[in-house]
Amino acid sequence: MRDRYVPKGPFNASRYIAASANGAMITDIDGRELIDFAGGIGVVNVGHCHPKVVAAIKEQAEKFIHTCFHIVMYEPYIKLAKKLCELAPGDFEKMALFANSGAEAVENTVKIARCHTKRQGVVVFEGGFHGRTLLTMSMTSKVKPYKFGFGPFAPEVYRMPYAYCYRCPIGLDRKTCNAACADLLKDFFIGHAAAESVAALVVEPVLGEGGFVSPPSLYFQKLAAICRDNGIVFVADEVQTGFGRTGEYFAMTHHNVAADMTSVAKSLGGGMPISGVVGRREIVDAPQVGGTGGTYGGNPLSCASALAVIEAFEEDKLLERGRALGEKLQARFASWMQKYEIIGEERGLGPMRALELVTDRETKAPATTQAKALVKYCVDRGLLLLSCGTHGNVIRTLMPLVITDEQLERGLAILEEGFSELAKGTL
Known part of the structure; x- marks a missing residue:
């Protein structure tokens, strides 16, 4: 069948x-x-x-399954936003919103960054995977099977080498290179996209589909600093790395880096479809009323499940x-x-x-x-x-x-x- x-x-x-x-x-x-x-x-x-997740879904389903957050708000969405802001790295005020899939979350980070900076460009990396929508497919690196036959792609997406130390893109020794591949971003602004036109740099802390490549902390620290110096929003795509996959709620915690915005999904919902964007208040709050959202974004059952996931992490x-x-x-x-x-x-x-x-x-x-x-x-x-x-x-x-x-x-x-x-x- x-x-x-x-x-x-x-x-x-x-x-x-x-x-x-x-x-x-x-x-x-x-x-x-x-x-x-x-x-x-x-x-x-x-x-x-997980028993906590199942119980939370059952309890919420008996109350109501859908109202659309934009029509009638509900507690699980707001409580989950508060929890996510508390858990995400960074000693600054944060806000969070919810969608349905990892691709949706990543796409929202780009939309928000563009609105906040008034720029268009997006820098991504070789080996990266960000989703299957038009924009996130354009951001994704691997052609077959994810992009083959689906063009033309979204414009203003620029790609640079990732710190794949086992196969160093610039042929250096990881023990002595001082994360030199991060410095390529400075030259990138000369030959590919001017820093003044780049809204966001989107990077996975560990490449997912790209081979579970895990760069040294200095690499991300350098990238974040260059973005900060040039007014570029530093976005961590933690769709796969988030919520315990690396032994921390967020993989960037290992590197002592607080992204301006972070996309989350997958294990956030414990099996229910939900994704989110969490980040600096002044950035996430930039879009106008109605500029972000969706009919099913932050569904009550999924929000209840996500709250139970966090409870399970804490108690278990x-x-x-x-x-x-x-x-x-x-x-x-x-x-x-x-x-x-x-x-x-x-x-x-x-x-x-x-x-x-x-x-x-x-x-x-x-x-x-x-x-x-x-x-x-x-x-x-x-x-x-x-x-x-x-x-x-x-x-x-x-x-x-x-x-x-x-x-x-x-x-x-x-x-x-x-x-x-x-x-x-x-x-």
């Missing part, structure tokens, strides 16, 4: 069909248990069907659990690097970790075919796993932070079996 009635455009990482899910496990309609290392692409950091100490999980993954992946030559680099921030596969450690040639085979091997054995990266040669981990030690070990055992088969040449 899926093949008959659903077009091929919406991709499927597996052929399983879910019947139920709890914590870090999904059960399909044939009763097979699946260990979830994908987390709905980073959406369920608190786990599938999920940030601490995430940090511990990240340490376990880092240690295990580092040990695998010693065993399997195909692993070129182990990297990440907290439990947002990745393994880049290469056919040769010297040339760093991407092992795209092998990565695809490894993912299939794992999925066929009940471990839901995703690859990423420009060449599709990076294995990433997005398991719920509530995963048990036993479930984690089972999943890692399957993954290591896959690496063993790759080493033997049987995959």
